[in-house]
């Protein structure tokens with residue numbers, strides 16, 4: 001081996017060690033602050049959120065799937081949480097209300113992805129609400145991979161001794177405080193690799209008082225809580241040289257009239273927001289309108305998890321960091337033609353268009369996709385002849401260099 005080869009080998013070893021150590025030090029925390037529309041978060045002073053987001057880390061976002069389309073999802077809490085957790089809308093994850101009657105665990109949550117692909121990573125939930133762990137994440141369920149979280153701190157809404165219920169939901173505020181204190185402590189001491197913090201008080205005050213000082217005070221309390229969480233993250237970053245990616249978002253907006261309700265498809269109910277300390281944000285975050293379903297594809301990328309093709313092709317969101325090829329696919333059937341549109345995020349990209357006429361994935365099976373054609377991504381539209389594939393239902397995947405997106409079309 002000559003000097004040059006030894007040098008190359010040395011560089012290769014150093015860089016692979018660098019990649020591994022970077023990876024081992026990467027931690028992700030995501031927070032849902034319940035039921036705060038974008039106009040409210042923008043008009044109030046939120047110094048801690050501003051500090052975390054820096055100059056470019058805040059964007060408006062949307063919830064509720066495709067309004068009037070096949071993926072339209074109620075702007076209801078558990079529906080929104082599960083859209084975040086699975087990176088899919090309700091037509092797939094099948095949570096349509098807070099009763100969480102029958103989640104479809106074939107659409108994995110981020111916790112299951114981590115458990116299956118990176119079992120060495122540690123996971124944590126800090127939450128007012130027990131169902132977040134037991135039903136949505138579906139801990140320890142046989143039909144959901146039977147995995148456990150490393151840390152959990154939740155269920156206090158059932159503890160009426162320490163948190164006696166009162167008409168003004170002060171007990172929910174106290175639980176949120178308890179949850180944030182414990183999350184900060186565990187982050188400082190143990191630094192789980194993936195953490196979900198869920199806070200409820202803002203939604204309770206919204207329901208009770210609507211657009212009012214009481215609701216705004218709850219948002220300011222949440223901001224203060226995020227400051228304490230951020231202190232814990234800063235402590236780990238400085239002391240242990242860890243790389244923390246923080247996401248803070250909401251699960252739905254509120255009604256136009258008085259801000260008391262939610263669940264429908266008005267602009268304000270669909271108006272969400274997200275913020276992050278991550279600096280490597282792509283055009284979809286900076287110039288587009290991200291959806292709540294984009295956070296999980298981003299975290300998968302952060303953890304170097306590449307789901308198998310069948311799973312990746314079901315994700316309704318795309319990563320908000322790194323390069324991305326395309327977003328926002330739409331398809332309609334007109335006679336024997338399928339008309340497709342999308343947004344291209346690259347100047348030179350070719351996309352492959354795949355179609356299946358089954359949805360076996362929803363039942364744990366696989367779908368046979370047929371490659372229909374390849375086109376220049378920058379065209380942002382295509383017309384596909386489907387006369388050889390008569391069907392009432394089409395599942396369409398557009399696959400670019402960096403990511404794939406999917407959409408459904410029903411024959412009307």
Ligand SMILES: [Zn+2]
Pocket residue numbers: 034035076077078203251252
């Ligand atoms: Zn909610």
